[in-house]
Amino acid sequence: MTQMTAPHAPITAEAFADEIRNYLLTEQGVTPQEATVKDVYVATAKATRNHLVPAWAKTRADMVKGNTKAVGYLSAEFLLGRQLRNSLLDAGLSEQFSKAMAELGFDANEVVFSEPEPGLGNGGLGRLAACFVDSLASLGVPAFGYGIQYQYGIFRQEFDDQGRQYERADYWLTNENPWGHTDYNRDVRVNFGGSVQEKDGKRVWVPDWSVRAIPVDYLVPGYESGRVNTLRLWTAKAYHEIDLRTFNRGDYYGAVHNQIQAEDITKILYPEDSTPQGKELRLQQQYFFVSASLHDAIRTFYPGQEKPDLTTFPTKITFQLNDTHPVIGIPELMRILMDEYGYDWDTAWDVTTRTFNYTCHTLLPEALEVWPADLIGKLLPRHLEIIRKINENFVKLLSSLTDDQAKIDRMRIVTEGDNQQVRMAYLATAGGSHVNGVAELHSQLLKDVTLRDFNDLFPAKFTNVTNGVTPRRFVRIANPRLSDLITEGLGTDSWVSDLSKLEGLVPLADDDEFVHRFAEVKRANKRDFAAFAKERYGFEVNPNTMFDSMIKRLHEYKRQSLKILAVISRYASLKSGQTKLEDFTPRTVIFGAKAAPGYALAKETIQLINNVSRVINNDPEVEGKLNVLFPWNYNIELAQNLIPATELDEQISQAGKEASGTGNMKFALNGALTVGTLDGANVEIRDRVGHENFFLFGMTVDEVEDLYAKGYDKGMSRQYYESDPRLKQAIDMVADGTFSNGDKSTYQNLVNDWLNKDYFMTLADFRAYVGIQAEIEKTYADEKTWFRKALLNTARSGYFSSDRSIADYLERVWLTGPLPEDEKLKSRED
Ligand SMILES: *Cc1c(COP(=O)(O)O)cnc(C)c1O
Helix, strand or coil, X not given: CCCCCCCCXXXXXXXXXXXXXXXXXXXXXXXCCCCCHHHHHHHHHHHHHHHHHHHHHHHHHHHHHCCCCEEEEEXXXXXXXXXXXXXXXXXXXXXXXXXXXXXXXXXXXXXXXXXXXXCECCCHXXXXXXXXXXXXXXXXXXXXXXXXXXXXXXXXEEECCCCCEEEXXXXXXXXXXXXXXXXXXXCEEEEECCEEEEECCEEEEECCEEEEEEEEEXXXXXXXXXXXXXXXXEEEECCCCCCHHHXXXXXXXXXXXXXXXXXXCCCECCCCCCCCCCCHHHHHHHHHHHHHHHHHHHHHHCCCCCCCCHHHHHHHEEEEEECCCCCXXXXXXXXXXXXXXXXXXXXXXXXXXXXXXXXXXXXXXXXXXXXXXXXXXXXXXXXXXXXXXXXXXHHHHHHHHCCCHHHHHHCCCECCCCCCEEEHHHHHHHHCCCEEECCHHHHHHHHHHHCHHHHHHCHHHEEECCCCECHHHHHHHCCHHHHHHHHHHHCCCHHHCCHHHHHHHHHHHHCHHHHHHHHHHXXXXXXXXXXXXXXXXXXXXXXXXXXXXXXXXXXXXHCHHHHHHHHHHHHHHHXXXXXXXXXXXXXXXXXXXXXXXCCHHHHHHHHHHHHHHHHHHCCHHHCCCEEXXXXXXXXXXXXXXXXXXXXXEEECCCCCCCCCCCHHHHHHHCCCEEEECCCCCHXXXXXXXXXXXCEECCXXXXXXXXXXXXXXXXXXXXXXXHHCHXXXXXXXXXXXXXXXXXXXXXXXHHHHHHHHCCCCCHHHHHHHHHHHHHHHHHHHHCHHHHHXXXXXXXXXXXXXXXXXXXXXXXXXXXXXXXXXXXXXXXXXXX
């Protein structure tokens, strides 16, 4: 039988060291003695990649030749994190790497850290896409991830001496990028602008300018599946580097203008905002990567065929739309089928609707992406025609299903009247087979609220797939000590590819010795984090305190302000002697969060956290008791270092606002207890780990709705401020300049918002939050109880593997599965 699995320990450490030496010499032109850490990183990356390439080629060949429908995951963001450790793990070279580094005289961690982190996403949505491609490959499912290689990813966050965030460009491609293979020979032309003309009774798009889309391929190895898929990220190039005629007229700038315009398309990742931005460049990005990807898929599955039978397209590949960003793919596939391949409307529509599925990531109706019809018309005139026709047909269909004219009007894909808008979520729902939310609660709210009319008429389209995270990166690699203990406890390491096996740890929660060792792992991880925080940020961290973390994008709905107000209240009560120092559980409170550059209240919150940290950390009266850290530039690296060391995880969003969350899953798997609201996937985490092992507080979705109905955001929050002395004291301290050297204006917007609007009900949930914190301290005081609960969190969180999410998509949405093993594939071909 041919070897299809990248074998474990394919070569010895000595041989691997030789390969690295060879790359150093032949590609970097240096000897190991001359080599820098960065040289060694690049050479190691190339040597590792080389071990994966045969399985990559074979996976592609099997996919094209075989009969297994592939998955195309279309996403504007892939927040990959560093690649080296993950690739080593999947190539079966982790141990050889450690030894080879020792042999070459380099520190393995330094080599790993010298890789720039590709930050091609804002947060959860982009990280989800990265976890999903990892799981697809690990399950052996033939798949493409399709997206954009931004030249600048998510900005680098730094803080100034006032504690304010400022943004620096993330120029992650300054050095050689050994993972991305730029394939100039598989470029695709993407057109824009112009007009639609009538030719021989047919509508023909005559575009005005085009851009060259060039694929940069990243290998996506599976863990022990022997499969390596492709993540194809597109980069934009001009067709003509400079316009010689313009150049010769002496207009140097004008001569390169086209090039600049074309290459701007993939220049920068848009920072996430609470409302989607109507930026023309963003629409260009969306169309650019989707059009290139659809053409690429046709070329891949019908190689060399001039007149392919595209009615079979939905049996070759199914596309998942990760939020609305790639939804322009629906009219684009219609256009390709009709205008490029001559199919009639009905055939094209049948193929298209069987090809796409849509994942919705939001709940707020106002956060659903819309584009002005005028803008689409200017950039993509033929697509606007197609969208209008889709809308017209859809309204006809609705009229045949219901007499409720108001409902039909609400459901229009293109709004009527002046300033017509195209509603991308509606286009996706009408033009695809399935729509899913990302946690049980979220999917229910989608059906009941956000897309209610659609659910009324097309209930079969709606389903749920609860998010997950990859256990390879977020347990096996991030937490080697815990991984070893789990493997020992279970007597096998098969949990890495089947996380439901963690259940087998449940009986060990009654084994005091095992619980003790679980606690020792956490303590060692805390010491590691303290060392990392010292080295990377210059922080003094006392590992003999409770590590309490809140890391996620800064958003009002996530309510970092609830946590910082509770910290201030804590501090005040220590200072006033209300809380005796000896009764106090020493804590290190850790925040990590970036704010969208234009989001003023979020930025003010960051400034407040930094200055609370400064005041508390410099107050000798609370030294060793309370410490607040805000490591800047929260990214995957920080997540991988902090999560294994965290004991208390904060998931305190306003109920009904967090679609799922995936940070919550990473923490539970790594043995942190969660303090959280009944929101997103918290609900399912709590049900699985056991209600007694989760610190629940705060209002429910229904209670939130009731409070809005009473007019909460029209001034009611002030009543909470007036009636809770602790809350009043904390807010007063923010207002009176305690955290701004006496300046009362610094946090004016934040204070005003709390007292007059507080849309996300921070004040209303404050009392419950402070109450649960007291309970947390009581539990923490008894180490055995705490770590027993922590162990049960790990043991019962196997469900939150992204492997399980992918299995759910395969069953409920994509209706496909893994590539068969070699032998079966051969017999089918015979
Ligand atoms: C997991 C992750 C997120 C998502 O966190 P949530 O708490 O679910 O919002 C965001 N950013 C990074 C770097 C992550 O690893």
